[in-house]
Amino acid sequence: xxxxxxxxxxxxxxxxxxxxxxxxxxxxxxxxxxxxxxxxxxxxxxxxxxxxxxxxxxxxxxxxxxxxxxxxxxxxxxxxxxxxxxxxxxxxxxxxxxxxxxxxxxxxxxxxxxxxxxxxxxxxxxxxxxxxxxxxxxxxxxxxxxxxxxxxxxxxxxxxxxxxxxxxxxxxxxxxxxxxxxxxxxxxxxxxxxxxxxxxxxxxxxxxxxxxxxxxxxxxxxxxxxxxxxxxxxxxxxxxxxxxxxx
Ligand code: ADP
Ligand code: MG
Numbered sequence: 449x450x451x452x453x454x455x456x457x458x459x460x461x462x463x464x465x466x467x468x469x470x471x472x473x474x475x476x477x478x479x480x481x482x483x484x485x486x487x488x489x490x491x492x493x494x495x496x497x498x499x500x501x502x503x504x505x506x507x508x509x510x511x512x513x514x515x516x517x518x519x520x521x522x523x524x525x526x527x528x529x530x531x532x533x534x535x536x537x538x539x540x541x542x543x544x545x546x547x548x549x550x551x552x553x554x555x556x557x558x559x560x561x562x563x564x565x566x567x568x569x570x571x572x573x574x575x576x577x578x579x580x581x582x583x584x585x586x587x588x589x590x591x592x593x594x595x596x597x598x599x600x601x602x603x604x605x606x607x608x609x610x611x612x613x614x615x616x617x618x619x620x621x622x623x624x625x626x627x628x629x630x631x632x633x634x635x636x637x638x639x640x641x642x643x644x645x646x647x648x649x650x651x652x653x654x655x656x657x658x659x660x661x662x663x664x665x666x667x668x669x670x671x672x673x674x675x676x677x678x679x680x681x682x683x684x685x686x687x688x689x690x691x692x693x694x695x
Contacts, residue, residue: 449474449612449643451493454504457487457494458665461566468504470646472612477638479675480652482664483690488647491518491664492614495645496534497527509533509611518685532560536612539617539637540612541590542602549576549600550585561608569626574601579633595626601635606637613637615646651694655679663687 455468455554465487470607472478493499501515517523543552553572557563560683563571572677576582589597598618605613615634619627631653638644640659648654652676654661661678663670671677671684682688 449477449509450532451507452495452504455491455494455501455506456503456552457490457499457501464667465494465501468669470662470669470672470678472643473639474643476643476645476660477658478645479658479660479661480645480664481649481651481654481678481690482670486664487667489616490645490667492645496536496614497530498524498536500629502524506530532608533611535605535608535613535620537598537602537613537615539620541589541594541599541606545589548586548588549581549592549603552589553604556604557607571607572603576600576607578606579603580629593626594622595629598630598694599624602630602633602637611643612642613642615644615648617647617649619645619650620667649694651679651691663690 450472451470455465455467457465460689465587465600468491478492482488490499493686495508503515505512507594511526511529513523513526531599544555547555550572553575554568557568557571558565560634573582576585579602581596581599581603581616584592618628618634624628627650631650634646646654646658658675659671660670661675663678665686670685678687679691
């Protein structure tokens with residue numbers, strides 16, 4: 449679904465991602481863990497081309513891009529294609545405040561996918577039902593809790609019918625009592641066979657849902673392996689101490 453090789457990203461003179469290699473297969477649920485500032489968000493953003501890497505290559509759903517790249521037509525087409533197939537859910541839900549839940553979910557279907565209103569509405573209602581918010585379809589974000597807003601954001605991403613979903617700390621902005629409802633929705637997506645990568649500090653959740661895990665440190669992948677390899681059996685001192693200190 450996604451692979452990256454030699455992926456490198458700089459901000460100014462700071463190398464934020466160094467020679468990243470990874471593969472995401474269909475059905476994988478990969479948790480991405482590691483200290484703050486280690487490059488987890490930048491990695492996700494490079495995989496769906498919200499950030500343009502400086503070196504290496506990304507193959508997203510069959511579209512191979514090598515970096516650095518000339519900004520030409522083919523490049524732009526590949527970037528559009530990857531962004532459509534690789535959905536993203538952010539920490540801050542980024543809903544449009546002047547639109548209802550339903551309008552938030554239909555907007556990109558109308559504008560980006562150029563669907564008819566009826567078609568967009570049918571899909572949006574289906575996905576609002578998936579996240580358990582059909583009854584809130586006409587509510588504005590200000591009338592929804594943070595957990596409900598994040599579930600609308602997830603419905604919005606699902607509505608675009610992505611092949612892979614990247615979650616960047618989807619519960620970090622939520623009050624503790626609202627975390628569970630969002631994790632439950634993500635867990636159900638994982639169980640239904642969705643391909644996803646999840647950056648999270650919820651270690652219990654990560655252990656439970658992921659088939660594989662990646663530990664990042666200083667812009668590199670320190671270890672990548674099965675969930676057991678990373679969460680229970682890692683020989684890396686820094687991974688063990690990271691996990692211990694979070695408990
Ligand atoms: P994480 O998600 O693991 O906390 P990030 O990917 O957000 O880490 O950040 C990795 C490093 O890149 C940090 O040192 C951060 O300050 C830096 N960084 C992230 N985004 C930008 C940006 N847009 N401009 C400059 N530096 C950035
Ligand atoms: Mg981050």
